[in-house]
Amino acid sequence: MPTVAPVSDGAVVGAVSRGRRQQRTAQRTEDDTFFCKRCATQHKPRQCPAFVSLREMSDKRQRARVQGSWAQQKPSASGAAVPVQTQQRAPWAGAIQRKLTEEKSFEFQRLAEPLRQIPTERLLDSSGEFEISSEPSGASSLRLIYNYLSTEEADWLFSKLLHELPWSQKTNYRLGAAYEEPRLTCWFGELPYTYSQSTLKENTQWPPDLLLLRTRLLSDLSLSFNSVLCNLYRSSHDSIGWHSDDEAALGPRPTIASISLGDTRVFRLRKKPPQEAASDFSSCPHIRIPLSHGSLLVMEGSTQEDWQHQVAKEYHDRGPRINLTFRTMYPQGI
Ligand SMILES: O=C(O)CCC(=O)C(=O)O
Numbered sequence: 494m495p496t497v498a499p500v501s502d503g504a505v506v507g508a509v510s511r512g513r514r515q516q517r518t519a520q521r522t523e524d525d526t527f528f529c530k531r532c533a534t535q536h537k538p539r540q541c542p543a544f545v546s547l548r549e550m551s552d553k554r555q556r557a558r559v560q561g562s563w564a565q566q567k568p569s570a571s572g573a574a575v576p577v578q579t580q581q582r583a584p585w586a587g588a589i590q591r592k593l594t595e596e597k598s599f600e601f602q603r604l605a606e607p608l609r610q611i612p613t614e615r616l617l618d619s620s621g622e623f624e625i626s627s628e629p630s631g632a633s634s635l636r637l638i639y640n641y642l643s644t645e646e647a648d649w650l651f652s653k654l655l656h657e658l659p660w661s662q663k664t665n666y667r668l669g670a671a672y673e674e675p676r677l678t679c680w681f682g683e684l685p686y687t688y689s690q691s692t693l694k695e696n697t698q699w700p701p702d703l704l705l706l707r708t709r710l711l712s713d714l715s716l717s718f719n720s721v722l723c724n725l726y727r728s729s730h731d732s733i734g735w736h737s738d739d740e741a742a743l744g745p746r747p748t749i750a751s752i753s754l755g756d757t758r759v760f761r762l763r764k765k766p767p768q769e770a771a772s773d774f775s776s777c778p779h780i781r782i783p784l785s786h787g788s789l790l791v792m793e794g795s796t797q798e799d800w801q802h803q804v805a806k807e808y809h810d811r812g813p814r815i816n817l818t819f820r821t822m823y824p825q826g827i
Contacts, residue, residue, distance in 0.1 A: 614779040636791040647787035651754035665689035676731040682720025684822040718819035729811035753784040755814035
């Protein structure tokens with residue numbers, strides 16, 4: 494932007510200097526040559542000898558910079574070393590060539606053992622009967638009935654059990670160390686129930702609602718039970734870890750009927766690994782079942798022998814949930 498300043502006759506300085514430059518350019522074109530201050534001679538525009546020799550110099554410098562670091566020095570006739578542009582390879586070019594040849598000779602070989610596949614978790618979220626495995630021990634199967642209890646029945650039962658059952662926190666033991674179960678429980682049955690090295694005492698004071706439910710399971714599904722374990726998950730922080738209901742007192746291949754009330758929680762099963770895989774469950778089948786208000790899940794056959802199950806803690810807020818697992822207990826040591 495030229496400097497703009499008012500002058501006495503009303504013209505503008507910037508405009509004046511631009512006018513003069515245009516005049517000079519016009520003259521140069523007419524004369525075809527002009528006096529060059531750089532070389533102090535008269536010549537045509539863009540033909541200054543000083544400028545041409547400067548450009549040649551700069552080209553030479555550029556070439557020297559590119560070749561300089563690795564171009565071999567060849568003695569000149571006079572004995573002085575001069576840089577040369579030859580087809581000779583740089584000292585490290587051989588190493589690269591060797592490496593490329595080695596890489597070419599690389600071969601993929603088949604693994605001695607096939608890679609283990611990590612199976613995707615199977616989701617069961619609609620009612621039905623599912624055979625989940627079949628082993629020498631027998632078939633493991635699940636029966637899932639969503640809305641086994643209507644919403645009204647489930648609401649009423651949930652509220653009643655939440656307020657009226659004698660909930661308490663059980664102390665378990667692992668490797669001699671005591672820990673509190675991360676949930677509340679209560680037990681009804683003529684026999685005690687021992688798991689995780691602590692015992693829930695026999696309790697014959699069945700609440701009438703649970704007796705009705707037991708009768709209903711018998712009439713609807715021909716399933717008979719003599720006990721029920723009640724679990725109360727107060728929030729998303731309450732849980733039950735991986736385990737199988739395989740205590741000797743439950744007998745072989747026990748059938749367990751589980752009714753859920755309250756907030757939905759995810760019930761997971763994972764197949765026990767073969768003996769040689771020790772306790773690596775990573776490549777074993779996994780199943781995920783959202784257990785909602787009023788749903789019934791029946792675990793049958795070899796499920797307790799061949800699978801484990803859990804309800805894990807969750808990172809989302811969850812309201813209270815009650816789970817009733819009906820079982821049949823057998824007297825021990827007789
Ligand atoms: O809460 C549940 O759905 C499962 C309870 C359970 O695994 C158990 O009582 O052994």
